[in-house]
Amino acid sequence: MNAIAEPVEHFRTLIDTLAPSLPGADVEWLALQRARATEHFVDQGFPSRRQEAWRYTSLERVLDQPWAPHARPALEPDASDVSERQLAPDAVARLVFLNGRWLPGFSHIDALAAGVQVGSLHETLQQHPERLETWLGQVARTEISGFTALNTALIDDGAWVQVAAGVRLSGPIELLYLSGGPDTTAAHTRNLVVIGQDAKATLVEHYASLDDAALFTNSLSEVVLGEGASLEHARLQDENAQARHISNIFVRQGESSHYHGVCVSLGGVWSRTEYHNRMQETGAGCELDGLYVAGDGQLNDVHLDIAHGVPACSSRERFKGIVLGRGRAVFDGRVRVDADAQKTDAHLANDNLLLSRNAEVDTKPQLEIFADDVKCSHGTTVGQLEPAQLFYLRSRGISDEVARRLLCLGFATEVLDSCPVDGLRSRVEQRLQKLLAKSPVIAPGIEE
Amino acid sequence: MLTVKDLNVSVEQQPILEGLNLTVAPGEVHAIMGPNGSGKSSFAHVLAGREGYSVTGGEVRFDGADLLELPVEERARKGLFLALQYPVELPGVSNMVFLREALNAVRAARGDSVLDVPAFMKLVREKAALVNMAPELLKRSVNAGFSGGEKKRNEILQLALLEPRLAILDETDSGLDIDALRVVADGVNALRSPQRSFILVTHYQRLLEYIEPDYVHVLSGGRIVRSGDKSLALELERRGYGWVTEGAAA
Numbered sequence: 001m002n003a004i005a006e007p008v009e010h011f012r013t014l015i016d017t018l019a020p021s022l023p024g025a026d027v028e029w030l031a032l033q034r035a036r037a038t039e040h041f042v043d044q045g046f047p048s049r050r051q052e053a054w055r056y057t058s059l060e061r062v063l064d065q066p067w068a069p070h071a072r073p074a075l076e077p078d079a080s081d082v083s084e085r086q087l088a089p090d091a092v093a094r095l096v097f098l099n100g101r102w103l104p105g106f107s108h109i110d111a112l113a114a115g116v117q118v119g120s121l122h123e124t125l126q127q128h129p130e131r132l133e134t135w136l137g138q139v140a141r142t143e144i145s146g147f148t149a150l151n152t153a154l155i156d157d158g159a160w161v162q163v164a165a166g167v168r169l170s171g172p173i174e175l176l177y178l179s180g181g182p183d184t185t186a187a188h189t190r191n192l193v194v195i196g197q198d199a200k201a202t203l204v205e206h207y208a209s210l211d212d213a214a215l216f217t218n219s220l221s222e223v224v225l226g227e228g229a230s231l232e233h234a235r236l237q238d239e240n241a242q243a244r245h246i247s248n249i250f251v252r253q254g255e256s257s258h259y260h261g262v263c264v265s266l267g268g269v270w271s272r273t274e275y276h277n278r279m280q281e282t283g284a285g286c287e288l289d290g291l292y293v294a295g296d297g298q299l300n301d302v303h304l305d306i307a308h309g310v311p312a313c314s315s316r317e318r319f320k321g322i323v324l325g326r327g328r329a330v331f332d333g334r335v336r337v338d339a340d341a342q343k344t345d346a347h348l349a350n351d352n353l354l355l356s357r358n359a360e361v362d363t364k365p366q367l368e369i370f371a372d373d374v375k376c377s378h379g380t381t382v383g384q385l386e387p388a389q390l391f392y393l394r395s396r397g398i399s400d401e402v403a404r405r406l407l408c409l410g411f412a413t414e415v416l417d418s419c420p421v422d423g424l425r426s427r428v429e430q431r432l433q434k435l436l437a438k439s440p441v442i443a444p445g446i447e448e
Numbered sequence: 449m450l451t452v453k454d455l456n457v458s459v460e461q462q463p464i465l466e467g468l469n470l471t472v473a474p475g476e477v478h479a480i481m482g483p484n485g486s487g488k489s490s491f492a493h494v495l496a497g498r499e500g501y502s503v504t505g506g507e508v509r510f511d512g513a514d515l516l517e518l519p520v521e522e523r524a525r526k527g528l529f530l531a532l533q534y535p536v537e538l539p540g541v542s543n544m545v546f547l548r549e550a551l552n553a554v555r556a557a558r559g560d561s562v563l564d565v566p567a568f569m570k571l572v573r574e575k576a577a578l579v580n581m582a583p584e585l586l587k588r589s590v591n592a593g594f595s596g597g598e599k600k601r602n603e604i605l606q607l608a609l610l611e612p613r614l615a616i617l618d619e620t621d622s623g624l625d626i627d628a629l630r631v632v633a634d635g636v637n638a639l640r641s642p643q644r645s646f647i648l649v650t651h652y653q654r655l656l657e658y659i660e661p662d663y664v665h666v667l668s669g670g671r672i673v674r675s676g677d678k679s680l681a682l683e684l685e686r687r688g689y690g691w692v693t694e695g696a697a698a
Binding site: 389391392402406411 | 524
């Protein structure tokens with residue numbers, strides 16, 4: 001392993017090298033953003049465990065390689081690589097990326113309603129950067145960590161989705177992010193999604209590996225919802241067991257808009273997902289459903305930062321974790337209700353199923369409430385399979401192994417049921433069965 | 449079919465069963481009655497293989513096999529079925545999936561082919577009608593949010609689907625109103641056959657008005673203290689348990 005002694009220095013050199021060739025390098029507002037982000041990055045570097053948000057998450061397993069973008073991957077995907085990983089066969093538009101770079105050959109963006117734009121951020125930055133100026137970098141808070149700063153400093157490619165006011169899409173938009181070796185390849189994917197007033201859309205993302213190479217994805221998505229807009233936004237992170245993955249999702253919600261996020265995180269040796277939702281106008285609603293699985297040797301980390309800044313918004317977060325073998329999971333869910341945010345309705349739930357004696361979860365739900373007329377709740381559980389439930393299944397002739405699998409799938413059902421597209425649901429169900437079959441489940445109290 | 453010889457069982461060093469003997473032949477219906485704490489439910493659970501009970505003596509043979517050596521699922525596959533007093537809720541596990549997995553596991557053990565989905569659906573609807581169970585309960589999570597009566601019907605539905613050799617009903621009448629009790633009893637009666645045996649564990653005589661037993665046993669102090677025909681149940685109803693259990697102690 002090529003450990004890097006000075007990761008910040010490594011990436012800074014990389015930024016300096018890449019900057020002139022990034023799309024829109026000569027566009028003033030963009031150059032300024034990248035420069036500021038670079039400054040942030042160099043100043044603050046990567047987070048340390050002394051920071052509360054990183055207390056349970058070491059960066060040793062992500063900053064151990066000289067990550068760099070590779071223009072030409074070892075493996076070019078073919079049509080079956082893409083079709084096998086599709087989650088929404090009825091997608092009205094599909095963008096496929098390889099190591100963070102758009103692959104026009106596998107994408108289809110035809111048959112879109114008027115007022116809908118789906119395309120590559122890279123292309124748009126080169127040809128029509130002015131279309132992005134209003135939003136790009138305006139929702140993300142680049143300064144929150146070295147990862148977000150690095151992503152912004154290297155803004156290059158990703159998805160650009162815009163649905164004009166009043167448009168209701170007839171099918172989902174699908175984004176497929178493939179990654180493939182050589183080792184040490186990094187993708188700093190950047191997405192921008194703008195849903196106009198009263199528009200309605202479904203967006204499905206899938207992060208998947210083509211091989212077993214050790215890759216790093218540092219993705220950042222900015223999502224803007226106009227007044228009355230509604231977005232179903234599902235994500236599946238199912239990269240290989242060597243992958244390092246961090247996704248930051250920033251959502252800004254207008255009046256009476258509705259955001260429903262479904263976050264399924266299964267892959268990677270080190271994986272972290274952060275949601276940063278801002279409800280800035282009254283009547284907005286945010287729902288997040290999540291499932292994270294950490295098997296042997298995996299770290300799976302979820303952070304929520306949900307901010308109620310104005311009155312009468314609602315949020316509901318429900319995350320479930322399954323930890324097997326020597327897996328580790330972290331759930332840090334923070335919901336902040338500002339003093340002005342009266343009549344807030346906020347409910348946060350996190351349930352964890354530990355399937356072995358060596359499985360570990362750190363869960364930290366936090367409600368910070370500064371208003372006095374609110375309805376808020378939070379609850380966390382960490383448990384094992386119930387012996388009475390196992391007995392019941394086995395007493396009907398079902399084998400111990402199948403009984404355990406049924407109970408684990410049952411545990412995940414609420415999240416599976418919340419998937420906006422069937423293809424995602426069935427994919428996750430299949431993957432879960434496989435992950436559970438691979439990792440022997442240990443009964444409570446029995447030595448491994 | 450079932451021979452229980454001098455069975456001794458304890459829970460956390462406390463003796464629960466002390467020398468229980470029972471023989472059940474094919475086609476017979478045995479009622480096991482007794483006061484609270486007499487070990488009736490424990491006996492049912494020991495037969496099904498529930499954890500937490502230590503067998504300290506005796507043996508149980510079921511169709512020639514040493515029952516107590518078999519894992520829980522093997523007992524079920526050999527044709528032993530326990531309808532629980534408190535059926536367990538399985539949130540998120542679809543009743544349909546549960547029933548199909550169970551049926552196919554038992555069928556495989558009997559050497560029957562796996563039922564495909566349409567064939568299974570047809571069968572399960574047929575059996576659900578037998579216990580007057582609403583079809584939407586098949587789509588819900590197993591027992592989750594079911595009423596007491598619905599849970600019991602779901603137990604009898606499983607019984608009807610799995611067609612065991614020996615069915616043990618643990619306090620199936622508890623918590624049932626008279627209409628539900630009649631439905632459950634009708635279901636059980638429809639499943640009686642010369643090859644299938646039943647053990648009804650019950651505190652009250654009421655259930656036995658609907659399911660007529662061949663034998664009635666009184667369990668007290670961890671052993672059977674009196675056996676008779678159905679008239680014994682009527683006598684217990686009239687006189688209580690005191691006269692039998694005191695007589696046994698004396």
